[in-house]
Structures are given as C-alpha cells and as structure tokens.
Amino acid sequence: MAETTKRDNTEKNLVAMGRKIIDEVKRMENPSIDIPIRSLSNVTYDQKTKSLVLGDKFSKRHYFNVAHAKPFMQTLLVAAATNGLVKDRLHTSLRDLFYMLKRTIPNSNENTFDDQSESDAMIVDLEVTLDTLREKLNLNADIRGRVVGNVVIEDREDEINWGKLGSGGWAIPSNVEDVQIKKVKADYILVIEKNAAFERLHEDKFWQNQNCILVTTQGQAARGTRRLIQRLSTEHKLPVYIFTDADSYGWYIYSVIKFGSIGLAHVSDRLGTPNAKFIGLTLSDIEEFGLQDFTIKAEEVDLKRAQEMLNYEWFKAPEWQAELKLMLKKKYKAELEALSGKGLKFVTEKYLPKKIKSKDFLP
C-alpha cells in the first residue's frame, strides 16, 4: 500500500521536503510548503472508520511573504532539528526541542521562538504535512500510564513479561514505536482512568482471573499509552473496554481513546481505537447497583459538556444519548470509588464480571 510506504518513510519524506525547497531556491522560485488545514472546518467524523479524520484542504506557507516568513523559518528549523534527531537516533521532548532551537537571530531583536507553543505548533504542522506521528520524528510526548497482564514484549533488546512485575507494572514510555509485541494471552484490554483503581484490581488478581490486560491512563491518556492500546487492540484483535468516572472528564478520556481529538484528527487512525467500548461507570449503573448514596452533584462543566455531546455526530448512538440525558435529568455524577461503597471487592467480583458477561457497554 502506497500510504503505508509513505508513512514508514518519515526520514525520507523529511529529506524530500528539504530538497524540494533547495530546488525551488535554485530555480529562483518562491519556496513554499503545503500544510494541511487542521481546524474544525477540515475535520469530519467518518462513520465507516468511526474516527475523526482530516479533510484535504491545505494552505501554502511561502518564504517571500511578510506574514509567512517567520513561520516558514520556524518550520524549517523544526524540520532540520528532527532530521538530526532521527539521524542520530536520539529522542527528546517538545520542551527540550524548544530550548534547542530558541535563540536570538544575529543582528536583530527577533527570537527564533519566543514560546514553546510556537515550536509545538510547527511540530504538528510537520506531523500533518509528512503524514507521520511526532514519535516517528523522535519527539516524545507526555509520559503517563502503567500496564500489567499476560504479555511479553521486546524493547531495547530486553524481553519484558508484563505479568512478572510485582505490584508495580511496566511504566509505559512516551514512545512505543519500537516496542515489539511478542506474545499476548488475553481476551480483552481493560483501560482504567485511575491508578488507585488499577492497583485495587491488580491486587485482586483481576487480570489473571479474567485473562485480560490492565492499563491505567492516570487521567487523560498520554500518546504513548493511546498508541499502545491501539497497537495491542489491532495487532492482536482484542476488544478494549474503558472504565472511567461517570462525569464529563471520564467521557472525554473515553472519547479521545476511541475517536481521537479534533486537534489531532490527522493521527486518529494511529492513536485512536474505534472499537473501544465504554464499560462504565454509567449513570444507569448508579440505579442498577444501588449507588445513589455515593453520587456527587454534577458541576456546571459536566452539564454543559453533556449538552454539547448530545449534538456530536460521534455520540449519536441511542445508548449515549440516553446516558447524556440521564445526567442532565439527575444532575449528579459518580466516581469509580463509589463502587467501594458496596465493599472493596465489589468492583472485582461483581460489577466488572457482570458488565462483561452481559456485554453491558456503551458503544
């Protein structure tokens, strides 16, 4: 497939981008870069792939243009720096890259970059222009997330068994592109919003007894964790169940893992896991499992978000519409820990097995 080939050739494409500009200079043309537009106007929800995708609108960034000259320079600085990283096989963070490139242009008061947000924007431009992941440009994102389960991987020549890591687990790195998944013995992946709930399930040997992989995102899932979930799920055909608080932040975590985010629609197909399902906590669980005493009053942000989500094309499934309307009606929310009101092992022995057995998921 041509597309796969293009993607596997980040380094080649980066060099080609530079050569094109050199050629334009040699031909005395105005050098330019074509950059796909990333705003909502160029993002659509693809029913078939169930993910947010980028359209084909793009803008031209020219060197000889007062408004474009600085971003043009910035794009090339970032491109040259990442080309160096890839060549030297070094990885670094977005913040490091900003410091690497920040300087005052000689004989001027002009800085290459004043603020990290400027270099970050150029990185996304580059990512989308080259149709790649920033991880393939050796730029690492935030680091969060842990995993345990019956899985053997190879990473930097170490063979690692996620089932033999005691109470801790494997600390998911920011970049999992070079991780090889060697052996998987699991029926599904359970992704949990909170570390504490992850520890509880791990202590109860939930993954051994249920034959699953446990991942904790520690809040919003970092890119490394999203990519790892996606790779495990697609490479080994495993269903993914997301387990978060019953509130707007929990839904957001779910939505980003499943559909991707509007700002990063160009990488949805590599970071998103469209087959992911929402296992809970749902507002209807509260009545079904008698958790009414453990609810919390919904905040403005939860109600506002529920109202907005009612209109999102990617939340039109009747189950989600019912869930969102239930919050607007009941005006309460609940945390994962509410399940502990029923006893500490309730989540392990009753709640999750029941939901999984009866396939009681939101799509």
Add this chain to the structure above:
Amino acid sequence: MAETTKRDNTEKNLVAMGRKIIDEVKRMENPSIDIPIRSLSNVTYDQKTKSLVLGDKFSKRHYFNVAHAKPFMQTLLVAAATNGLVKDRLHTSLRDLFYMLKRTIPNSNENTFDDQSESDAMIVDLEVTLDTLREKLNLNADIRGRVVGNVVIEDREDEINWGKLGSGGWAIPSNVEDVQIKKVKADYILVIEKNAAFERLHEDKFWQNQNCILVTTQGQAARGTRRLIQRLSTEHKLPVYIFTDADSYGWYIYSVIKFGSIGLAHVSDRLGTPNAKFIGLTLSDIEEFGLQDFTIKAEEVDLKRAQEMLNYEWFKAPEWQAELKLMLKKKYKAELEALSGKGLKFVTEKYLPKKIKSKDFLP
C-alpha cells in the same frame, strides 16, 4: 529496640487501641484516645538527624464531649476499617476508604463523613497515634514515579530486574513496604523531577555508564517513591542526588525528599532521606555553564518562597543561603530543559559527570 518492635506491630497496636476503649467502657469511664499534636508548635528541626521531628505534646480525644464525640466516632470508624484491611490483606486508597465509610447515621441527618478531608485527617491521627505509616495500615497514597538501574527486587513473588525493562522502567507502586531489595549494583541514586529528563538519560544509557539508579518523581515525589528512595539509600548505603528545575517548586521537591514535610513530621524518619544532596539545577550553574539565554523570569511565588526559605533552620547552610540570595538578586529561574540549549547530550556527557566528579552539590 522497643521502638522498632512497636512499629513492626501496627496490627497489634491497632487491636490494643480498641481493647483499651472497650476496657474503659466496661469500667464506666469516659473512653479516650491520646493523639499527638501535629501543628508547627509541636514540630522541630533535629540538627542531628537532619529531619523534621514531632515533639511529645498530645491531646486527648474523649467520647463524652460535645466537641470530641464526632471525631472520636470517626477515628474509631477509620481504625476498624483499617483493621479489617490489615486482617484481609487488602490495600486501598484514601478515597476508597472515604466511600467505604460514608453513610448517614440511622434516624439522623448526620453523616459519618461529609468530605474526604475528614477521613484523611483521621488517618493521619491514627498514623501518628500508632506511630506507624499509613502504608502499614494498608492505605495507599498517590501513585507516581518510575525507576531503572542495576537492581533486582522481589515483589509479590516476582523477581524483577530494573535493568531489563526496556525504555519504560518499573512503575513504582504506592506501597513498597513488602518489596524486598535483593541485589543492588550502583554507586548512587539520581532522582529526577521530570519524566522527560529521565527518558533522555535512560536513552543515553546514563545509569549503565555511571553505575547508578535513575528515579523520576514526576513532580512532587509520591510517598511510595520517597519510601523507595529512603530504603535504597539506607539499606544499601547509597548517596542520593536530587536533580530538579532551579525554582521554588524544585526546591520544595528536594526539601520534602530530604527533610520530610511539616504536616508529616511524624514519618520523616521513614519517608525522609537526610543524606540526600541537591545536584542542580542551581542558579550558579547558569553562569558556570553559560545558560543565561535559557532562563525564565522568576515569578512572585519563587521570590516569596526564596525569602521564606532563607529563614528556615533547615536551609541555613551557607551554600543554600547563597543560592537563595542569588535568585532574589538575579530574579530569574531555569528549567532542566535549559541544559538542552547546549545540545541534547550536554546533560549526560558534560553537566552531570562534572558535577558528580567535583562533588558540586548543595547540602
């Protein structure tokens, strides 16, 4: 040693506390609990052990006392619940415990606990009364932190080699009381504030080349991480070097790892690492390594904190006084990433080896 014995007997002490109250009830006395006072008035800095320690003042909490009755009940609820956890060998989080105990007292409008802050306070009361760690009451704190290095541990019957975990590392659990440290081959422990800097050093094989253990705290060190640093350092006589941003938050991270915190002075000797030293980033590094272009304007909070710290008895060393005064004079601060302004490998190949070789630390 009587003290060690007492500490090793958290379960016995918990039961003894309950029995004492039952005896008082039987003797028709007003049941009471002696709770050491935790406010600044009862906290001192011990020059000899270099840590914050709790004095011997305590207050009595009585059952028959309008102001004490509710906290008395809350203390016993928490004590009974943790006794159950210890007996059942289950661990849980502070938030879970709150949900486990939250209910409305029959025939009243009174809740056992309205807010988690109430149950948290009772847990600290219990911790200090029993002279134990909440971890020994099977209550787990926040979870953060990763570690790599030439160390073999045993945890839940798994033997784990921290040197064979690829690019990720071992995810430090919230509770490391049951972790056995089997084999350590390292000259020192380098504790890093930021995950990204940890990944950079890990990629550069810093721990292999320098024969050290790398720990990242991911911001303020969680209790599990502080306890692990303390155990590695004391059980294996390893020096500890702390590597943070040159700002008030970095100093705070250092201070808590080394001295403990005022609010938790009763556990300083089990969570604090008095021999820890501050390797950087220091404000004098900025001139020494030519990082002036990569500084940031200090914020009000940094300057205010520097002013406060000048008066802390535990920052009276002349090196620290000079450091704090330098910030007040220069009015700038710097991040670890500033070192990348000198090239991506500068920190691994130049900065850290030079500081360690010349023992250029703040005490």
